[in-house]
Amino acid sequence: MNADLETLQKSNKTELERRGSIFNIGAPATEAVTIRDQIAVGFGDGTVRFFQSGSDPKTVKAHKGVVLSMTNYEDHVLTGGEDGRFLKISSDGNIDEIFNFGSKWVDCVASHKDTKVCSSGKTVYIWTKNKDKPQTLEHQSTVAGLAFDNKGKRLAVSRYGGVTVWKLNNNKWTASNFTWKGSHGTVTFSPDTKYIVTAMQENQIHGWRINDKADLAMRGYPSKIKSFTWVGDTPYLVTSGSSDAVCWPFDGKEGPMGRKPIVVANGGKELATFVKALNGEKAVFTGFTDGSVLLAEIDESKKPIIIRSSTGAEVSTIAISSDNSQILIGDMKGSILLSSLWADN
Amino acid sequence: MENTSQVPVTVLTGFLGAGKTTLLNRILTEQHGRKYAVIVNEFGEQGIDNDLVVDADEEVFEMNNGCICCTVRGDLIRILSGLMKRADKLDAIIVETTGLADPAPVAQTFFVDQDVADRTKLDAIVTVADAVHLSSQLVDHHEAEEQIAFADVILLNKVELVGDNDIVKVNDRIRKINPFAKIIKTTRCDAPLDEIVGLNAFSLDRVLDIEPDFLESEHDHEHDDDVTSLSFVSDTPLDMDKFQDWFGNLLRTKGQDILRSKGILNFKGEDERYVFQGVHMLMDASPMGPWPKGKDRSSRVVFIGRDLDNMNLKEGFENCKSA
Numbered sequence: 001m002n003a004d005l006e007t008l009q010k011s012n013k014t015e016l017e018r019r020g021s022i023f024n025i026g027a028p029a030t031e032a033v034t035i036r037d038q039i040a041v042g043f044g045d046g047t048v049r050f051f052q053s054g055s056d057p058k059t060v061k062a063h064k065g066v067v068l069s070m071t072n073y074e075d076h077v078l079t080g081g082e083d084g085r086f087l088k089i090s091s092d093g094n095i096d097e098i099f100n101f102g103s104k105w106v107d108c109v110a111s112h113k114d115t116k117v118c119s120s121g122k123t124v125y126i127w128t129k130n131k132d133k134p135q136t137l138e139h140q141s142t143v144a145g146l147a148f149d150n151k152g153k154r155l156a157v158s159r160y161g162g163v164t165v166w167k168l169n170n171n172k173w174t175a176s177n178f179t180w181k182g183s184h185g186t187v188t189f190s191p192d193t194k195y196i197v198t199a200m201q202e203n204q205i206h207g208w209r210i211n212d213k214a215d216l217a218m219r220g221y222p223s224k225i226k227s228f229t230w231v232g233d234t235p236y237l238v239t240s241g242s243s244d245a246v247c248w249p250f251d252g253k254e255g256p257m258g259r260k261p262i263v264v265a266n267g268g269k270e271l272a273t274f275v276k277a278l279n280g281e282k283a284v285f286t287g288f289t290d291g292s293v294l295l296a297e298i299d300e301s302k303k304p305i306i307i308r309s310s311t312g313a314e315v316s317t318i319a320i321s322s323d324n325s326q327i328l329i330g331d332m333k334g335s336i337l338l339s340s341l342w343a344d345n
Numbered sequence: 346m347e348n349t350s351q352v353p354v355t356v357l358t359g360f361l362g363a364g365k366t367t368l369l370n371r372i373l374t375e376q377h378g379r380k381y382a383v384i385v386n387e388f389g390e391q392g393i394d395n396d397l398v399v400d401a402d403e404e405v406f407e408m409n410n411g412c413i414c415c416t417v418r419g420d421l422i423r424i425l426s427g428l429m430k431r432a433d434k435l436d437a438i439i440v441e442t443t444g445l446a447d448p449a450p451v452a453q454t455f456f457v458d459q460d461v462a463d464r465t466k467l468d469a470i471v472t473v474a475d476a477v478h479l480s481s482q483l484v485d486h487h488e489a490e491e492q493i494a495f496a497d498v499i500l501l502n503k504v505e506l507v508g509d510n511d512i513v514k515v516n517d518r519i520r521k522i523n524p525f526a527k528i529i530k531t532t533r534c535d536a537p538l539d540e541i542v543g544l545n546a547f548s549l550d551r552v553l554d555i556e557p558d559f560l561e562s563e564h565d566h567e568h569d570d571d572v573t574s575l576s577f578v579s580d581t582p583l584d585m586d587k588f589q590d591w592f593g594n595l596l597r598t599k600g601q602d603i604l605r606s607k608g609i610l611n612f613k614g615e616d617e618r619y620v621f622q623g624v625h626m627l628m629d630a631s632p633m634g635p636w637p638k639g640k641d642r643s644s645r646v647v648f649i650g651r652d653l654d655n656m657n658l659k660e661g662f663e664n665c666k667s668a
Binding site: 027030121141334 | 398399404407422423424428431458459460
């Protein structure tokens with residue numbers, strides 16, 4: 001396969017870069033989430049900045065040290081920090097401290113409707129509406145990933161040795177364990193909630209079919225998988241960690257079992273570090289170690305489009321506004337590109 | 346990956362009460378003009394309160410291939426990757442381990458995890474030893490032996506509480522286990538910080554610092570499970586293929602008992618010196634420039650470990666000599 005990036009990068013700035021705005025924050029962009037027409041980004045200097053087309057970003061000094069985790073919650077964002085604080089932040093800069101864990105980091109956060117969740121060490125803390133005191137769920141090792149299913153009835157917690165899936169019944173959480181040797185990080189439910197998948201500390205992802213706990217080992221990556229995203233109606237689980245965006249099909253009874261993934265958006269010598277679905281399309285944005293970003297359809301016969309040319313800093317986050325009009329790309333050097341996705345915007 | 350922006354990491358070991366906290370407090374409070382983050386363990390003594398202190402839970406993980414050399418500190422992978430996202434660059438990171446911890450998984454993390462290896466580098470393993478209690482701790486706890494064996498630097502602390510004769514004795518006992526560590530005698534860990542942090546002790550060219558004095562191949566035998574060291578010197582050039590076969594097989598089959606290995610090698614037909622340094626089954630090796638003019642081209646290797654007598658090391662090394 002041609003290295004899509006090498007041929008494409010002979011051109012200079014992309015159209016998207018020309019019409020967009022660049023902000024140099026000076027600290028790595030760690031997380032980005034969309035809240036209506038704004039995109040909130042967490043940084044390594046502890047700030048959360050709200051970006052919106054046509055205006056300067058609003059800066060909220062949220063944490064002392066790195067913003068480790070972030071998710072959206074109603075009109076707010078929830079953040080977890082290196083300073084041990086779990087915060088609820090509004091775009092006008094109001095900070096509500098939900099809890100302070102002291103010198104223990106708040107590694108992961110999650111939310112569903114009015115439920116706020118975070119993890120610190122081996123414990124998951126759950127705040128439900130109108131309750132000041134959190135429910136706690138204990139695990140045998142440090143929690144490295146949290147994800148709700150789409151109904152908010154199940155919470156997947158990844159850790160060393162597998163995933164604990166907690167089910168909510170009559171206000172009580174009961175655990176079911178999915179075991180696979182090794183250390184499991186970021187976790188996700190498939191959109192139909194039939195599968196859970198984790199990115200491991202080794203160069204592989206691991207999945208389970210929930211109803212029978214059948215294992216799916218997805219290997220062959222040259223580096224760790226730091227990012228994955230569900231794309232299209234099939235759906236595909238698209239992952240970083242390779243020189244291409246690797247797309248595993250999760251349709252049919254068996255999902256990706258015994259099937260080969262589709263590979264799109266070839267980065268040549270560069271490795272994919274971040275992937276993000278284009279909502280409503282069978283297409284994915286793929287960011288690479290050199291800062292470039294490609295948009296590719298999940299179709300090996302189609303050529304990808306170069307969205308952003310090489311900058312020299314690894315892409316660490318990509319977010320798309322909820323109306324699909326704006327894209328935000330952040331990197332490890334703290335450069336943010338905010339641009340409209342379509343020429344007539 | 347060679348990378349000048351890698352942050353050096355010092356691993357601090359030593360039994361409870363030896364003086365690790367005293368040293369950490371010095372690192373955090375002294376006006377040294379540098380930014381050090383300190384990763385402490387959950388069983389650490391109280392009294393350290395600082396923005397640059399991170400609580401860790403010392404989770405030792407096996408990577409899923411089940412190989413002993415791939416036992417790593419999972420929490421360290423997570424914390425180091427978090428620290429690398431800080432806006433302000435750290436000059437160094439210090440990892441404290443619990444008194445009873447085996448230093449191997451910490452050291453192995455820097456060999457096994459690619460993200461950690463790309464952004465940080467193991468600078469040195471520093472062990473704080475209690476001059477009063479070390480001798481008895483060595484008898485009672487194999488962890489104490491391992492901490493001495495793994496060390497690049499040993500702070501022999503509380504020397505003010507021990508008579509001169511006893512200092513010589515404990516010094517000799519340390520030397521028997523570990524002939525290449527630098528021993529610094531201290532009171533309240535009062536060694537200059539630049540002799541503890543930022544040493545580059547794990548850098549391969551430091552292997553060249555092995556002092557020839559320690560390389561007399563003799564040792565007193567005590568118990569079979571004692572940690573001891575063995576070293577060999579050869580003025581005859583070695584055969585590269587033979588050495589690689591022997592050494593590779595040795596680490597694969599006996600690496601569990603070989604805690605540390607280091608060496609400088611003179612291969613027949615090669616102008617450059619080869620150096621290596623290993624932790625259990627994991628090893629780094631590379632050519633390290635030409636031999637200095639006018640100096641002997643002798644190969645030197647050191648092993649620190651258990652049961653070394655049953656590995657036929659001497660015979661194996663001798664067989665590597667070129668015909």
